[in-house]
Every structure is written in C-alpha cells, then in structure tokens.
Amino acid sequence: xxxxxxxxxxxxxxxxxxxxxxxxxxxxxxxxxxxxxxxxxxxxxxxxxxxxxxxxxxxxxxxxxxxxxxxxxxxxxxxxxxxxxxxxxxxxxxxxxxxxxxxxxxxxxxxxxxxxxxxxxxxxxxxxxxxxxxxxxxxxxxxxxxxxxxxxxxxxxxxxxxxxxxxxxxxxxxxxxxxxxxxxxxxxxxxxxxxxxxxxxxxxxxxx
Amino acid sequence: xxxxxxxxxxxxxxxxxxxxxxxxxxxxxxxxxxxxxxxxxxxxxxxxxxxxxxxxxxxxxxxxxxxxxxxxxxxxxxxxxxxxxxxxxxxxxxxxxxxxxxxxxxxxxxxxxxxxxxxxxxxxxxxxxxxxxxxxxxxxxxxxxxxxxxxxxxxxxxxxxxxxxxxxxxxxxxxxxxxxxxxxxxxxxxxxxxxxxxxxxxxxxxxx
Numbered sequence: 538x539x540x541x542x543x544x545x546x547x548x549x550x551x552x553x554x555x556x557x558x559x560x561x562x563x564x565x566x567x568x569x570x571x572x573x574x575x576x577x578x579x580x581x582x583x584x585x586x587x588x589x590x591x592x593x594x595x596x597x598x599x600x601x602x603x604x605x606x607x608x609x610x611x612x613x614x615x616x617x618x619x620x621x622x623x624x625x626x627x628x629x630x631x632x633x634x635x636x637x638x639x640x641x642x643x644x645x646x647x648x649x650x651x652x653x654x655x656x657x658x659x660x661x662x663x664x665x666x667x668x669x670x671x672x673x674x675x676x677x678x679x680x681x682x683x684x685x686x687x688x689x690x691x692x693x694x695x696x697x698x699x700x701x702x703x704x705x706x707x708x709x710x711x712x713x714x715x716x717x718x719x720x721x722x723x724x725x726x727x728x729x730x731x732x733x734x735x736x737x738x739x740x741x742x743x744x745x
Numbered sequence: 746x747x748x749x750x751x752x753x754x755x756x757x758x759x760x761x762x763x764x765x766x767x768x769x770x771x772x773x774x775x776x777x778x779x780x781x782x783x784x785x786x787x788x789x790x791x792x793x794x795x796x797x798x799x800x801x802x803x804x805x806x807x808x809x810x811x812x813x814x815x816x817x818x819x820x821x822x823x824x825x826x827x828x829x830x831x832x833x834x835x836x837x838x839x840x841x842x843x844x845x846x847x848x849x850x851x852x853x854x855x856x857x858x859x860x861x862x863x864x865x866x867x868x869x870x871x872x873x874x875x876x877x878x879x880x881x882x883x884x885x886x887x888x889x890x891x892x893x894x895x896x897x898x899x900x901x902x903x904x905x906x907x908x909x910x911x912x913x914x915x916x917x918x919x920x921x922x923x924x925x926x927x928x929x930x931x932x933x934x935x936x937x938x939x940x941x942x943x944x945x946x947x948x949x950x951x952x953x
Contacts, residue, residue, distance in 0.1 A: 546945050550938050551922060577924055614944050621940060632840035633936070638920065642937040682943050705950075706943035708936070712846065714759060716785055722946055724939045728841070728916070729850040730758050731932045732829060735890050735914035736822050737754050738930055742913075 546613075548586055551576050553609040560602050568599040618645050622680050624695055625687030626651040626665050629710055633684060634663050648674060652691075668695075675702040682706040689713060754821075756794055759784050761817040768810050776807040826853050830888050832903055833895030834859040834873050837918055841892060842871050856882060860899075876903075883910040890914040897921060 555575045559567060569587070573580040587594070592608050594600035610616050623630045626649040633639075634646050649665040651657065658665040666674065674680070683704045687695050692711040699707060699721070706722045709715050715723040763783045767775060777795070781788040795802070800816050802808035818824050831838050834857040841847075842854050857873040859865065866873040874882065882888070891912045895903050900919040907915060907929070914930045917923050923931040 542946075543942060546942050547938065550941055554920070576922075612945075613941055614948055619940070619944050628840040628843055629837075632836040635836055636936070638937050639940075642941065644937060644940055681947060682940060684940075705947045708939050708943065712762065714784075722943055722950075724943055726934060726936070726939065728844070728934070729846050729852060730755065731916050731934065732827070732847075732852055732890060732892075733758055733821060733823075733850065734751060734754050735916065735930055735932055736827050737820075738750075739889060739913045740822055742930075 545586060545589075548576065548578070548582075549590075549609055549613060552583075552586075553606060553613060553615070556602055556606050556609070560606065564602050566599040567602050567605070569594070571599075615643050618643050619682070620645050620647045620678065620680060621682045621684060622647060622675070623649045623684045623686060624651075624668070624671070624699065625685060625711075626653075626656050627686060627688070630684070630686035633686065634665075647678060647680070650674075668698075671698060672702045675704060680704065682708070684708045684710065686710045753794060753797075756784065756786070756790075757798075757817055757821060760791075760794075761814065761821060761823070764810055764814050764817070768814065772810050774807040775810050775813070777802070779807075823851050826851050827890070828853050828855045828886065828888060829890045829892060830855060830883070831857045831892045831894060832859075832876070832879070832907065833893060833919075834861075834864050835894060835896070838892070838894035841894065842873075855886060855888070858882075876906075879906060880910045883912060888912065890916070892916045892918065894918045 552572055555572060556567065569580040569583040572583045576583075587600070590608070590612055592600070592605060621644060623634055623646055626634065630649060634649050636646075639646060646663055649663065650668045650671050651665060652668045656665055657667055681704065683699050683706075685692065685695060685699070685707055689712050692713040696707070696713070696715060700718070704721060707715065707724070709723055709725045710728070712727060712729075714725055717723045760780055763780060764775065777788040777791040780791045784791075795808070798816070798820055800808070800813060829852060831842055831854055834842065838857060842857050844854075847854060854871055857871065858876045858879050859873055860876045864873055865875055889912065891907050891914075893900065893903060893907070893915055897920050900921040904915070904921070904923060908926070912929060915923065915932070917931055917933045918936070920935060920937075922933055925931045
C-alpha cells in the first residue's frame with residue numbers, strides 16, 4: 538500500500554464524512570474551498586482529487602453534495618455492508634465486537650474467534666467461535682478482512698492461518714510488525730508504540 | 746510531527762523490541778545485518794540510525810546488545826514509567842484502561858474520566874473520575890499525555906479542555922480528525938477508517 542495512495546483514500550473518506558455532516562445542515566452544493574478549509578488542505582488539492590475520480594462540479598455552482606456523497610460511497614465501497622471477523626476476543630477484541638462506529642460506517646462484525654473455551658459463545662448475537670472453525674467460516678461467508686487482536690505468542694501462527702484461509706486484509710493490533718504480501722494487505726495499529734512516539738516527541742520539544 | 750522523524754522513532758522502538766527478544770535468547774552481540782533482516786530494512790539504514798544517536802559498535806564485533814537496549818531505553822524514555830489518562834470510559838476506553846501491553850511497555854494508566862455517573866469509580870484500582878475533576882487531576886499529577894475515547898459530539902470540547910489543562914500529547918480515537926498545534930501533538934487512530942482503507946485497496950487490486 539503506497540503511502541501516497543493511502544493518504545488519498547484518507548482524504549476521500551474525510552470528504553465523505555464532512556459532506557455527510559454538511560448534508561444534515563441542509564447544504565445542497567459545496568465548493569472546493571469549503572472542503573479544503575474543512576480538511577486543512579488547498580482547494581486545488583480537492584479539485585485534483587475529484588478530477589482523478591471524475592467527480593465533476595461546475596465553476597460557478599460548485600459540486601452537488603448528494604452527487605458527491607453517492608459517488609464517494611461507490612468509490613469507497615460504502616454501498617454495501619462490509620463483513621469482517623475478529624480473531625482474539627480479549628479486552629480490545631471484545632470492545633471492537635460491539636463498536637458502535639462500525640455500524641454507522643457500514644462495517645459488520647460477523648464473528649469472533651478465540652481458543653479460550655470460557656469465551657466461546659456460538660449462540661450470541663455476534664457468535665464467538667472456536668479458532669478451529671476459522672477456515673470453514675471464512676470460506677462459507679466469503680470473509681475478506683480480519684482484525685487480529687490475539688496476544689503476541691500465537692500471532693505468527695494466527696497470521697499464517699488467516700492468509701491460508703484466503704483473508705485479503707488484516708488490521709493488526711498485535712505487537713508483531715507484519716508486512717503486506719502479494720495476497721494480503723496489512724495495516725498495523727500499535728497503540729503502545731503510538732504513545733511511545735508521543736512521549737518521545739514531547740521530550741524532544743522540551744529539550745529544544 | 747514530521748513523517749520522516751516519526752518513522753525513525755518507530756524504527757528505534759522496533760530495534761528495542763527485537764533486541765529485548767534476542768537478549769532473552771542469550772544474544773550478547775548483534776550485527777547491523779541481523780537488525781536489518783529483522784526489520785526488513787538495509788543494514789546501512791540501521792548503522793545510519795545508530796550513528797545519529799551515537800550508538801557505537803565496532804566493525805568486527807558488532808554492537809553489544811545490553812548497551813544498545815540501555816541507550817535505546819534512554820532515548821525512548823523507557824527508564825521511567827510514563828503516566829497517562831484516558832478520557833471517555835466506553836468500550837474502547839475501558840479496554841485500554843486494563844491493557845496488559847501498556848504495563849510491559851512502562852505505560853501506566855493512572856485514571857479514567859467520564860461524564861456518565863454510572864461508570865464513575867473513584868475507589869477503583871485505576872479510578873474513573875468525573876470529567877469535572879480533569880483539570881485539577883492533570884495539574885496535581887503532572888500528566889502530559891491523554892487518550893481520547895469519547896463519542897464524536899463532545900470531542901471538540903473535550904479536546905479544548907485537554908489542551909487548556911496543559912496536556913501535550915493526545916492519542917485520538919474519536920472520528921474527529923485533530924491536527925497537532927504548537928502546544929499539543931496529536932496522533933489520530935481511526936479504526937473504521939483503517940478498515941475502509943483495506944477494503945478500498947483490496948477492491949482496487951481485484952479490479953486490476
């Protein structure tokens with residue numbers, strides 16, 4: 538995943554989120570200047586992004602809010618619910634299984650997986666299944682994306698199983714730094730590392 | 746926070762984490778090639794990073810593992826426990842209050858804050874306090890870093906209060922994209938956005 542295309546998708550998501558808020562405020566049209574201001578970028582960057590996806594406005598009248606949202610939904614795959622699974626139902630995994638913001642963003646957690654018999658709940662609204670059922674579940678439901686929230690020791694094995702099961706994208710919360718391969722994209726989220734970064738840069742500023 | 750210095754700190758953290766594992770395996774010395782392999786970068790990048798921080802090895806004998814760890818601990822502020830607070834004790838906030846990996850990384854959550862009277866627990870091991878106590882707590886304990894896990898509507902107000910209270914770094918889990926200002930560094934973690942990115946790039950690959 539190239540950093541530049543990643544930032545572009547992030548901008549598209551931000552446009553969409555700002556536009557949805559403007560729509561609830563009654564906006565019918567919007568100008569590249571408005572969106573630039575909201576995102577803290579230049580209006581010409583907005584126009585450049587939009588022209589790349591053939592999102593058309595007109596010079597005087599700006600862009601139609603509804604049309605932009607509709608087209609951004611298409612580009613970002615927001616027109617269909619996106620099913621994901623969570624592997625590792627500890628504290629973070631369990632919190633994410635019931636995360637309100639997934640619902641509002643069209644993301645649906647369809648199952649959790651764990652090896653601890655005391656957390657297995659096949660009959661729950663979002664079932665927690667034994668890890669042994671991973672491969673068959675992924676195949677049966679055509680799951681493409683998994684969140685990995687297992688502890689560090691089993692992480693390498695779980696990663697291999699996910700890739701072999703056909704998972705194409707992993708959001709990795711484990712401390713193991715994974716790298717995207719040809720068949721599987723990785724996004725690492727390392728919360729303790731983020732905090733470490735903040736402390737490092739704050740200390741640096743205070744020394745300067 | 747410049748992206749380049751950010752990646753550098755991330756590498757320093759990764760070196761440290763690999764070195765700690767090598768130490769438990771009995772390693773006494775290590776070569777730049779070893780660390781390059783482990784991180785998936787070139788040995789010359791490793792040497793460049795190390796020379797920037799006057800981490801010295803010798804050509805034949807490599808680097809001393811203990812010395813490297815000690816020096817990296819100093820650079821990354823790992824020699825002292827780093828106290829943080831969590832504002833917003835919903836699902837994610839509560840999961841982070843009891844996150845094992847913080848302890849092993851020398852990060853200590855000293856309090857949570859919320860406005861919901863049913864979650865306030867001043868006598869808990871990690872107390873959950875009413876948000877009205879935020880400013881006095883931050884001042885009394887010299888807190889510099891906060892994790893923001895409040896819902897979207899109160900996020901702008903909470904952000905302002907944190908900055909005014911003297912917080913210097915925020916790990917922001919709210920959907921509000923914050924930008925670093927002179928007095929406060931921001932690191933945004935938007936989980937739903939990360940999943941959106943994965944779906945986008947997978948769909949793109951499948952179309953190609």
